[in-house]
Amino acid sequence: MPLKLERQENVPLAGLVAAPFVALAFTLVVGAAMFLAMGHDPVEAFRIYFIDPLGDAYTLQELVVKACPLLLIGVGLAFCYRANRWNIGAEGQYCAGALLGSWLALATHGTGAGPWVMPAMLVLGALGGAAYGLIPAFLRVRFGASEILTSLMLVYVAELFLDYLVRGPWRDPAGFNFPQSVTFDPVATMPLLLDEGRLHGGIVIALIVVVAATFVLGRTLIGFSIELGGSAPRAAAFAGFDERRVTYGVFAVSGALAGLAGIIEVAGPIGNMQPSISPGYGFTAIIAAMLGRLHPVGILVSSFVLALTYIGGEAAQISLRMPFDVTRVFQGTLLIAILAADVLVRYRIRRVEGVRHA
Amino acid sequence: MSGKAATSDSAASGALPPPLLEAIGLTKRFGALVANDHVSLAIRAGETHALLGENGAGKSTLVKMMCGLLQADSGELRFAGEPVVFPDPAASRARGIGVVFQHFALFDALTVVENVALGLAAPGKLPALAARIEDCVHRYGLEVEPYRRVGELSVGERQRVEIVRCLLGDPRVLILDEPTSVLTPDESESLFRTVDLLTAEGRAVLFISHKLDEVRRLCQRATVLRGGKFIAEVDPRRESSASLARLMVGAEVPRTPRVTTHELGEPRLLIKNLTLKGDGSRGSALHAINLEIRAGEIVGIAGVAGNGQTALFEALSGERLGEDAEAIVIDRTPAGALGPTARRALKAGFVPEERLGHAAAPDMRLSDNVLLTTHGDGRIVRQGIVRHSVLNAMFAEIVRRFDVRFGGKDPKARRLSGGNLQKFVIGREVLREPVLLVVDQPTWGVDAAAAGFIRTTLRQKAAEGCAVLVISQDLDELLEFTDRIAVMSEGRLTQPVPVEETSREAIGLAMGGAHGAPAQEDADAA
C-alpha cells in the first residue's frame, strides 16, 4: 500500500475554514466536465447557473426565499447530527408541519378571523413537525429501530398523505378540479418584507433561529450534552446525561424547525396547499448542514450556496433546456466533496517509504 | 524447569548459534515522536526472552515491527541470520513468527475453529482443523472446545484460543504480549508450563511483561527498553526485582507509604445485597454484593477482568440502576435509584477504567472534559448556561495541582499520554472534595512516575477522611497501598480482609472462583 492516512494532531484553523471552499472548487470542476459532456460551453453555463442570478434584484430575493427553508431545516438537523442521530426524514417533518399549519388556514378560511391566525399557524407547524420527528425518536428509544430508515420511510408516508388531502378533502371546490386547496386568506399568509417580489418574514424567523441555536449549542449545558452524546456516548452516560432525553430533544427541535419551514413555505411563496410543496428542501438541507459544519452560522452561509444551485438550476432549465437533475448532481457532488475535503484536512495522505517490498 | 534453564544457559555460554530472530537498530517515528530509537533485540532457539519496559517504552511498537504490522523507518530484521522484510503479518507468519496480542485478535461472533482458520494461511477444511486443534490442546495442555463461540469464553480461554491459533502455524518464535495481565495466578502457572513445553521443543518465546517476579522465574534473558531506547540486555535470574525496576524506570521506584494507623470514620459507602441481572453480551451480572467502606480507608477489589467489575462500577456511579434504592447508600443517603449527577451531588467521585470514551470524550478539549463531572456545580453551570471563565479556572487548577502535561493550550483528550490523562481524570474528581472515591484501574497503562503520584494522591485523600474504593487487576498494587482487599469472581464479592492478614496465594485462590471467604479462612489458618 503506497499511500496511507495519517491523523494530523494540530489541524490548522485555516484548513478547517478552507475545506468547504476546496469542496466548492472541486464541485465546479466536476460541473464543468458535466456541462462539456452535455455539449454546453462550461463558461456560458456557469454564467447562467451561478453568476446571472446574483445580478438582479428579483433573483436575489428569490435566493433568500429559497435559502430560508434550507436554513431553518439545516439548523435543526445540526442538533441531530451533533448528537449523532441521523434524522434524514426532514422532508417528511416539513410536510407534517405544513399540513398541521395549513389545517388552521383552511379551517379559518373565509371566517374573517383576526391576525392571530398566522402566528398560530407557525406554532402548529412547529408542533406538527416536532410530533412527526418524535416518531422515529420514539421507535429508536423504545425499540432500538434505526432512526435512519424509519425517518426516511415516514417521508413517503407524509407525502402520500398530503397528496391524499389536496386531491380529496382539501381540494378547492371552485378550482376546476386542480389538486390544490383554496388560496390562503391574507391573515394566513406570511407578511412580505418588500413591496415587490416574494421576500417574506420567514427569513427574519430563520435569522432569530440562527442566533438562538448558536447560543444553545455553544453556551449551554444542553448544547454540551448534545455534543458529548454524539462524540462519546459512554462518557455522556457517565456524565449523567440521559441518552433518551437527548434523542427526543434533538428530534423534537429538528422536527419543529422543519415543520416551521414547511408552514412558512406554504403560507409564504406558495400561498396554498399543493401536492408538491418542496423541491427536496429536506434533503438538500442535509447538505447545507454538513457544508456549514453543523454550525448555525456556517449553515447560514451554506444555505445561500445551495439556494443558488436551485435558482441556477431553474435558470438553466429555461435557457439551456437542461434537466433539473443537474442541480441534484451539483448537490450530490458537493456533499461528496465536503466529506472528502473534511478528511483530507484532518488527515494527511503520506507516501509510505523506507520499506522495500520483498 | 531448572534443568532446562541450565541447558539453555550452557548453550548461551558456549558456541552461539545465530539468533532465531534479531532486530538490529530498528527506528520508528510517528510524527515528532520517536517510538523506537535504534532498538536491538536477539532471541535464540529454546530460550524464553523477556521484553521489559514501562508503558510507552516502545515495547508494542517493537513487537509490531517484528511481526509485520508496522514497518521500521530504518534498521534491519534478521531471521536465522538472514535479513528479512515483513510487509504484512502474513509474511512474518510464513517465516514462523506467531504473536498473541494483549488485546486479542478474536471475533466474538465466530466459533473457535473459525477464529483459528482466520489466522492460518491454509487452514484446510474446518472439521479437519478442529481435529488439529484438539490435538494441540492435548499436547500443550491448553483446554479449548473447537465449536464454541468465542464470545462465550472467559478471558483465559480466549487467550488459549490465541495460543492454539499461533501453534497451529508451527511457529519457531512465539511472542506473548503481556499474557498474564488477564490471568489468575493459577492460570498463569499453567501458561508457564505450556511455555516450558514450547521452549523444550526448541522454539523461542518472547515474553512481554512488567511483572518482574514472573520474568525472573520464567526467562533466561531480558531486554530492557526505556523511552524508546535500548537500555540493557540482562539475565533476569541474576537480577533482583528492584534492580530490574531501576533499569526500566531509570530511577529508584517510589513505594507508596501506607499509613497503617489511622482513625476510621463513619461509613461513606454501604452496599447491601446489590444484585443486577446481566444484559446479554455486555455487562455481566452481580450477585448479592455486600460491602462497607468507612471514611479514611482504602478498600481494594481484586479479580480477573470480566468478572463483574465493570458492572459494579457502573452500579456505583449510577450508570446502571438496580431495582433496590437501598442497595447503595452513599454518606447515609440511599442512592440506589439516583443517577450519576445526583450521586455526585452527594460528594461521590468516580474514575472509570477506560479513560478514552468513558472517563473522557476523546475528541473534545480537556477544558470541556472538566464539565463532564462538574456540571452539577452551581458556580460552573448557572441556569443552564456554562460559565467558561469558571470552568477554565478549574481546568487550570487541575493542570497545576496534578501536574498534567500536554502540548498546546487546551488539546483534545485523545492527545494526552495515558499517565497525564489519568492524572487529569483523578484530579477532576479530587478537586471536587469528595467524601467517597471509586476508582477502577487507577494505574492501568500509566507510567511508573504517574502511577506513584496517583497512589500517593489517593492515600492522601483517605488520610483526609475520604473513603476510597479501588478496583484493580494488579494484585501487587492492591497489596501495596490498600487497607483491606476483597475479591471479585463471577459477579460475587468476598468479604474484605485486612491486607496484613491475607496473602497472594489466598487471594489468587479466590480469584479462581472459590467462593465464600477463602481469603479470610486461609489467613486465619496461616
Added chain:
Amino acid sequence: MLDTVMIGAVLASVVAAATTLLIASLGELVAERAGTLNLGVEGMMIIGAAVGYATAYSSGSLLLGTLAAVLAGVALSLVFAVLTVWLAANQVASGLATTILGLGLAGLIGSPFVGTRIDAAPELLVPGLTDLPIIGKAVFGQDAFVYASVALLVLVTWGLARTRTGLVIRAVGESHVAAHALGHPVRRIRTLAVMFGGACAGLAGAQLSLAYTPFWASDMTAGRGWIALALVVFSAWKPLWLLAGAYLFGAVSILQLHVQGFGLGIPSQLLSSLPYLATVAALVLISALKRGQGAPASLGVPFVPDR
C-alpha cells in the same frame, strides 16, 4: 377458471416485485457483513435502471443493457468506497451523498428516454411446468432476472457460510482491528464487498427498467433501495431471511395495487403508503425482538489502520 388465471398473474407480479428487492438487498447484505453500511443503494439502483435502459434502448440488447447497469452500480459504489473505506468518512453521510448523486445522474442520463418503451426481458419457459395451474407461471415462467436472483441467493448464502472468502468477509465486519492484526486486507475486502453491493443494486435497477416496467421514468425506484436496506436489518443479516422479507414486501406492494384496482373506497394514497409503513413496522418488530443481535459488530465504524 378466470380466478386461477388472475391469481397466477398476481403471483407472477409479486415475484417480479420481490426480485428487485431480493437482488438489491443481497448485495447490501454482503457489504454490511463486511462492516460497511451503504445508504447509497437507492442511488446505485436508479443509476442502474437509467444506464441499463439507455444502453438497452440504444443498442437493442438487453444483455448489454444489464451489463452496463451492473457497471454503473459498481462505478457509483466506488465513490462510496473511496469516501468511507479509504478516506474513513462518515458512512451515513457518504451513503446519502451517493444516493443524491445517483438520482441526479440517473435523471440526466434518462431524460432523453422519457416516454419510450422497450420489449420486456423475455420469460424463460420450461415446457410442461409453466402450464401448471396457478403457480406454473409464477415459478417456471419468469425472466432471467428472477432465476438470477435465486442463483445469487444460493451463492451468497453458501459463500458467506461455507467459503474462506465468506469467513474473511464476516471476520472483517465483526472486528476490523482483529482482522487487520491477522493480516487480512480490511480495506480491500470492504471495497470489494461494497462493489458487490453496487453490482447487485445496478442489477436490481436493470430488472426494474428492463423487465419489471419496462420503461424509464425519473425517480422510478421510489424508495425500493431504502426498503432493501431495511430488509437487511429485518433479515438479521441472514440471507435466507432476505428471501422471506423480499417476498413479503413484494406481496404487500402488489396486493395494495390490486386492492386499489377494486376501488373499495380506500384512498389510493393510503394503500400506496402501505409498503413504507410495513417497512417501519418490520423494523420496529425485528428491533424489539432482536435488539441488534446479528448485526456485524463493526458495522458503520470507520477503519483507520493505526500507526
